[in-house]
Amino acid sequence: xxxxxxLVDVDGVLNPRDRPHRxxxxxxxxxxxxxxxxxxxxxxxxxxxxxxxxAGAELAWASYWCDSANEWIAPRVGLPALPFVPIPRFPGxxxxxxxxxxxxxxVAAYAGARPFxxxxxxxxxxxxxxxxxxxxPHLLVAVDPVRGLTExxxxxxAAWLAEHGA
Ligand SMILES: [Mg+2]
Numbered sequence: 001x002x003x004x005x006x007l008v009d010v011d012g013v014l015n016p017r018d019r020p021h022r023x024x025x026x027x028x029x030x031x032x033x034x035x036x037x038x039x040x041x042x043x044x045x046x047x048x049x050x051x052x053x054x055a056g057a058e059l060a061w062a063s064y065w066c067d068s069a070n071e072w073i074a075p076r077v078g079l080p081a082l083p084f085v086p087i088p089r090f091p092g093x094x095x096x097x098x099x100x101x102x103x104x105x106x107v108a109a110y111a112g113a114r115p116f117x118x119x120x121x122x123x124x125x126x127x128x129x130x131x132x133x134x135x136x137p138h139l140l141v142a143v144d145p146v147r148g149l150t151e152x153x154x155x156x157x158a159a160w161l162a163e164h165g166a
Contacts, residue, residue, distance in 0.1 A: 004165035005116035006052045006157065007062035007085065007107060010073055012121030012145030014044055027076050031068035038073075044149060045078030051154055055161035060084055062107050062118055085110040100124040108132035115164050117157045121145040137164050 008014065015038040016024075024039040052059045061069045061084035070081040087106045090099050097105075100122030107118060108129055115137040118129065126140045139160040141153045 002112075002114040004055055004057040004161055005111055005114055006048065006055075006057045006059045006161075007111075007116055007118040007120075008048060008059065008082075009118075009120045009122075009143070010061070010063040010065045010069055011038075013119050013143045013149050014041070014073065014077055015039055016146060016148030018146045025076075029072035029076075031065065031072055039148075040073065040076045041148075042076070042078050045074070047151070047154055048079065051158055051161070054158065055165040057117075057161060057165055058083070060110075062103070062110075062120065063087070064090070064103075098122070098124055098128070101128040104128035104132055108135045111136060111138070117141060117160060117165075119143055119149060119153060119157070139164075 023041045023043055027038050027040050029036050029038055048059055059082050061082055063069055064087055065073060066084050066087060069084060074081055085106055087103055090102050101124065103122060104125055113136045117139045119141045121143045126142060129135060129138065129140055139157065141156055143149055143153055
């Protein structure tokens with residue numbers, strides 16, 4: 001079955017929408033020459049690394065940033081380069097899928113039978129990932145994109161991994 005995965009989104013999870021509380025700094029990130037302004041918190045990386053290490057789990061990106069997260073996000077939040085779920089550009093709502101459903105399909109394919117925790121802010125991600133055929137045991141930790149990832153989210157994930165992760 002393999003080690004558990006801890007999957008992390010960027011926008012709305014590590015990069016909250018609102019001007020955040022202390023610990024965050026403003027960064028300009030320019031993947032492929034397009035500049036985005038992000039709020040990022042250097043405490044997040046060590047917290048996520050500790051969570052994964054305690055459970056013997058593997059951290060990976062689950063974000064439309066894909067590999068760009070390793071260049072632009074990882075060093076600013078205190079994470080090493082991570083594997084990433086390959087998520088192609090969203091083809092658009094005319095496919096009958098939402099952004100969350102498109103992402104969930106690729107997350108499920110990447111995880112296979114491995115248990116996983118997924119920190120995500122797409123509002124329909126929970127039901128979308130549960131509906132994917134063959135998806136393994138998982139916990140979707142729904143993050144409010146206004147505030148982003150909090151210690152309460154990490155505690156939920158740690159409790160679930162302690163029970164299902166090994
Ligand atoms: Mg997001």
